[in-house]
Amino acid sequence: MIDALPFDAIEQRCEMKQILVGRTGGPEVLEIVSAPSPSPGRGEVLVDVEAAGINYVDVYQRNGAVDYQPVPFVPGYEGVGTVRQAGPGVASLAIGTRVAWINVLGSYAQQLVLPSDRAIRIPSTFTTDEGLLFQGVTAQYLLAEYHQIKPGDFVLVHAAAGGVGQFLVQWLKRLGAVLIGTASTEAKLQTIRSLGADHAVNYSDGNFLDAVFEITKGRGVDVAFDAVGATTFSSTVKALAPRGTAIAYGQASGVAPDVQIYPLILKGARVAGGSLFTYIQDPAEMQQRAAELICGIEEGWLSALPTTQFPLHDASSAHRAIESRSTQGKLALIP
Ligand SMILES: NC(=O)c1ccc[n+]([C@@H]2O[C@H](COP(=O)([O-])OP(=O)(O)OC[C@H]3O[C@@H](n4cnc5c(N)ncnc54)[C@H](OP(=O)(O)O)[C@@H]3O)[C@@H](O)[C@H]2O)c1
Known part of the structure; x- marks a missing residue:
C-alpha cells in the first residue's frame, strides 16, 4: 500500500509550461519549456494565466538590440x-478573483507569481481582450504627463493602428483633439478612420510632413507621439508647431537619431522621452492609472483592442507577426 503524499509534495511535483529566451536573437529563440509550478511567497499570489499580452518591448528584449535583459x-x-x-x-484577493497585471516579467507562462499589490482587479464582465491593459495604460500616462490636450489641438500619432496607437486615437478624440494618424497600409488607415481619426496618412514612403503641413495650414502639430523611431523621429520634430511637444516612447523601426537642439529653441518646442515603467513603479499609482482605463472601457468610450490569439507554444509566430508590421491591435498568447 502507498502512503498518501503530503499536500506540499504534490504541489511541488506539478509542472507548467513557459516560454524561455535562453539567448538573444530572432523569434526562433523563443522556446517552450517545462518548469515547476511556482509557489507564492509572503504578499504574493499565484495566478493561472488566461492570456499573456504581447508588447513591442518583448521584441526589444528578445533580440537584445535596444533593451537588454540578462538571459535566460x-x-x-x-x-x-x-x-x-x-x-x-x-x-x-480571494481564490478565483480575476486580475490583470502590466509589469511583471515572466508572463509568457501557464502560471505566474505576482506581488498582490500589482494585481489589478478587473470587472467580472470584462472579456479577455478587455483585461489586457498594458497598451491602454501606456496611452493613459502619455496623455496625462506631457501636454494637457485641449479641444482643437492638432495631434500626430504614428503607427496609429497598432496596439498603443488605437488607444491613443480613441482617447484623443474623447479629449477633442484634431487627430492625424499615420500607418503603412490602406487597411490600417481604414482602421484609424473607423476609430474617429480626422486624417489618416500613409507614411510608408517616409513622408508625412507634407500632409501634416497641408492639414495644419503650415503651422504644424501641437503634440506628436512617436514610437517608430529611426524612420520618423527627425521629421516628427520638424512637424511641431511653435511650443509643440514631441514624445518619443519607442523605436519599432530602430533607434531614433539624436535631436538637434537649435531648431527646438527657435520654435520653443520640446522633446520628451516616455517610459511606462517609470510611471507605474509605485503600485498605488499603477492602480490609479489602470482604474482610469478600466473606467473608460466600462463607460463605453474606449474599446479594447481586437486581439489576435496565438497558442503559448507558438510565441515565435506571434513575434514574427508583430515584427512583420502585418498586425493591427493586440496580440496575445493563450496558454
Ligand atoms: N515607452 C513606453 O512607455 C511604451 C509602452 C508601450 C509601448 N511602447 C512602444 O510603442 C510602440 C507600439 O507598441 P505596440 O506593442 O502597441 O506595437 P504595435 O504598434 O502594435 O506594433 C508596432 C507598429 O510599429 C509600426 N512600425 C513602423 N516601422 C516598423 C518597423 N520597421 N518594424 C515593425 N513595426 C514598425 C507598425 O505600424 P505601421 O505598419 O502602421 O507602420 C507596427 O504595427 C512600440 O514602439 C513600443 O516599444 C512604448
Missing part, C-alpha cells in the same frame, strides 16, 4: 488570469 528569462510583462493561491499575508 521568461518574457512578457502583461496578462490576465485568475488567482489560484494566495501567499501568507494576502487577505484582499
Whole structure:
C-alpha cells in the first residue's frame, strides 16, 4: 500500500509550461519549456494565466538590440488570469478573483507569481481582450504627463493602428483633439478612420510632413507621439508647431537619431522621452492609472483592442507577426 503524499509534495511535483529566451536573437529563440509550478511567497499570489499580452518591448528584449535583459528569462510583462493561491499575508484577493497585471516579467507562462499589490482587479464582465491593459495604460500616462490636450489641438500619432496607437486615437478624440494618424497600409488607415481619426496618412514612403503641413495650414502639430523611431523621429520634430511637444516612447523601426537642439529653441518646442515603467513603479499609482482605463472601457468610450490569439507554444509566430508590421491591435498568447 502507498502512503498518501503530503499536500506540499504534490504541489511541488506539478509542472507548467513557459516560454524561455535562453539567448538573444530572432523569434526562433523563443522556446517552450517545462518548469515547476511556482509557489507564492509572503504578499504574493499565484495566478493561472488566461492570456499573456504581447508588447513591442518583448521584441526589444528578445533580440537584445535596444533593451537588454540578462538571459535566460521568461518574457512578457502583461496578462490576465485568475488567482489560484494566495501567499501568507494576502487577505484582499480571494481564490478565483480575476486580475490583470502590466509589469511583471515572466508572463509568457501557464502560471505566474505576482506581488498582490500589482494585481489589478478587473470587472467580472470584462472579456479577455478587455483585461489586457498594458497598451491602454501606456496611452493613459502619455496623455496625462506631457501636454494637457485641449479641444482643437492638432495631434500626430504614428503607427496609429497598432496596439498603443488605437488607444491613443480613441482617447484623443474623447479629449477633442484634431487627430492625424499615420500607418503603412490602406487597411490600417481604414482602421484609424473607423476609430474617429480626422486624417489618416500613409507614411510608408517616409513622408508625412507634407500632409501634416497641408492639414495644419503650415503651422504644424501641437503634440506628436512617436514610437517608430529611426524612420520618423527627425521629421516628427520638424512637424511641431511653435511650443509643440514631441514624445518619443519607442523605436519599432530602430533607434531614433539624436535631436538637434537649435531648431527646438527657435520654435520653443520640446522633446520628451516616455517610459511606462517609470510611471507605474509605485503600485498605488499603477492602480490609479489602470482604474482610469478600466473606467473608460466600462463607460463605453474606449474599446479594447481586437486581439489576435496565438497558442503559448507558438510565441515565435506571434513575434514574427508583430515584427512583420502585418498586425493591427493586440496580440496575445493563450496558454
Ligand atoms: N515607452 C513606453 O512607455 C511604451 C509602452 C508601450 C509601448 N511602447 C512602444 O510603442 C510602440 C507600439 O507598441 P505596440 O506593442 O502597441 O506595437 P504595435 O504598434 O502594435 O506594433 C508596432 C507598429 O510599429 C509600426 N512600425 C513602423 N516601422 C516598423 C518597423 N520597421 N518594424 C515593425 N513595426 C514598425 C507598425 O505600424 P505601421 O505598419 O502602421 O507602420 C507596427 O504595427 C512600440 O514602439 C513600443 O516599444 C512604448
